Amino acid sequence: MATTQTPSSDGVELIRTDPHQPPVAVRERRPMKPAAKGIYIAIALLGAVGWTMIAIIRGESVNAVWFVVAAVCTYIIAFRFYARLLEYKIVKPRDERATPAETYANGKDFDPTDRRVLFGHHFAAIAGAGPLVGPVLAAQMGYLPGTMWIIIGVVLAGGVQDYLVLWLSTRRRGRSLGQMARDELGTFGGIFAMIAVFVIMIILIAVLALVVVNALAESPWGVFSLAMTIPIALFMGFYLRYLRPGKVSEVTVIGVALLLLAIISGGWVAQTEWGQSWFTLSKVTLAWAIIIYGFAASVLPVWMLLAPRDYLSTFMKVGTIMLLALGIVIAQPTVQMPAITSFAINGNGPAFAGSLFPFLFITIACGALSGFHALICSGTTPKMVENESQTRMIGYGGMLTESFVAIMALVTAVILDQHLYFIMNAPVGLTGGTAETAATWVNGLGLSSPNITPASITQAAADVGEHSIISRTGGAPTLAFGMSEVLHTALFGLGGKAFWYHFAIMFEALFILTTVDAGTRVARFMLSDSIGNIPGARKFRDPSWRIGAWVCSAIVVLAWGMILLMGVTDPLGGINTLFPLFGIANQLLAAIALTVVFTVLIKKQLYKWCWIPGIPLVWDLVVTLTASYQKIFSSVPAIGYWAQHNAFKTAQEAGAQTFGTASSPAAIAAVVRNTFIQGTLSIIFATLVILVVIAAAVVCVRSIRAGGMPTTEDPDQPSHTFAPRSFIATPAEKQIEAQWAEIRPARVPHGASH
């Protein structure tokens, strides 16, 4: 690739691929200016003060704003220095090389997209209910362990994974993680990785659907407003198809207005007799409704339901998260949860069982390290990146933003009254389901705040317009409860607590359902592709063959639907038993992604910098395999699936009528069956990942012996465009942009008015 470089006196180097065109890349490697140094020192010091306030001083009343300060300052320092180290030593971006978006530009999936817009797309794709739910459950261990893991984890693990996977895929025509695993680890490694991705997707959809079911059960207000999202989405779909095609933000604003109306009218409907009798649904009914919905959404054309729902969910996601951040800063709530609770040490917490290590690190997956992001960072986003340097702001920066969402979710959980938090998050087997029994149970926990009365539990439920808040597990109701407190205070009571509670429930349910829709569809395509490989079943590969689509959708929906039903009817509390499986699955996917990255670095002989993906890889493997080991081999029934299985099986064989939290022989049989399935899934997950790691280890050893191996990177193609590298363009970059604007004035949407 012929390039010319013109270094200038002030350390700015301009690179051209064509002497008749303006530069396509700029390298500015000058020492930092004293003013910039001063700013970064000030940010670092402020961050240190934040950390001191939450970790060392602690005190009786920590102001929640310190969490925001500590997090944001750490993110800025990490983005400027650690991500920069990755850039200089591993990624080594060369913007004179064309990205897949430029080389294969087709105006559709391969499409060079403004970096700030792509950041929005990427964030909307990676952030969902995960970073909201995990931290809420982890709050049972106190605020400190969760905060530390979310912030340190994103800097050393999550950001590294997202950034480096995005880089790998950008250099490989935007190939998917499964394809890259096959290319770099060989056929076996690739097949194991693909099976793992499929199984993990199924468990993920099931657990997220369970969160929605738990949030909506026995809540006519919530059910009504969520049900209304279906006609709203259909209306938007028809509007865009037949009335005003392309007016996306217009129809989205109409949709959001209708959504708010649906939330408000939900309050009216829930007060009427017919509303209560129509929309008070049991968990099992709701689970079936979601299963049927998932099937319909997967076979209907996307324009009808999925695409409009996606617009709504993107809009609400970004909007609500900004609103919540603003709310926390204005309301400045005080933290109620202690720094570390006894549950962290004894491992007997009611929301999920197990001690801090390893279970905190799998409960908080999204927000610190989420394997699922690797699927977005490969395949979708890399086909839209304008130049290689931008992978830092999109990959690493996008993950930092998600981590911030997780910190805010944690804050909203730890500012709640401790007693209310535990009442909401313990399974009904512990709380007993009534205000009296719940108060007796929670007051017996020996929490550090004054005891609660049954009357104040009932009052708390009435405040948010709910019938009951006891054992509303799954994290979503707790987050909604915390958000209603924050927004109610921050907006001086505007809207009222009940409105904000249901607003938050709706907001979470909306994007969980988007994940369920899209996930079912993706899994259906994976399945039909795999079946299509079998001789005689080629027809399955044709996506327009309706019967094939229906069959594959049905299989996928049944797979997650059965796990969902299992969780809904589980006498032990579905979240309690299934959430660890979800976390383990997600973190094991991260292990696969980091293994692929690590192997590529070994092949490229970057031995000196292997520790950068190596640290999170080893840590993640230690955490997930320890957790899997405990889930499979622990003799404590609350932790080990098989210990629980054997205990209930013995009881069943002895003809027991009740055992533990199971109150009938049928319930005992359910536990025996559920623990068998959960135990089997744990074994499958762990085995698949061990196989992938072994396949990678073999490749690494071979490569080291051979003195490096070729990777599947694409050959260089000269670029003929220019784009700034990060959020804010430098003066040199602005100059070059202006030169390009002169010769190519027609670039339509490029850049807002500066």
Add this chain to the structure above:
Amino acid sequence: MGGDPAGPGAARGKSLTGTSTEAAAPALLRAWRNLRWWVGSVLGDTAYARYVEHLRRLHPDAPVPTEREYWRQRYAEQDANPGARCC
């Protein structure tokens, strides 16, 4: 946000038109315009205009679909090639 920023003229940056009026516009107005541009672009208001520009630049002889046809094609492609959403 009912007005439409989707047309090729509406979402342009300063590189194209009236820099003087834009410079004179109060900072708040500019921030609002930038936000609208950003939200609209993330959701897809500018997608059609960008596609037309792409065709004109790289395939000048290809027929240009109407906005309605473009969105039909786009959704049909999404149907055949779904994108994942994360947890």
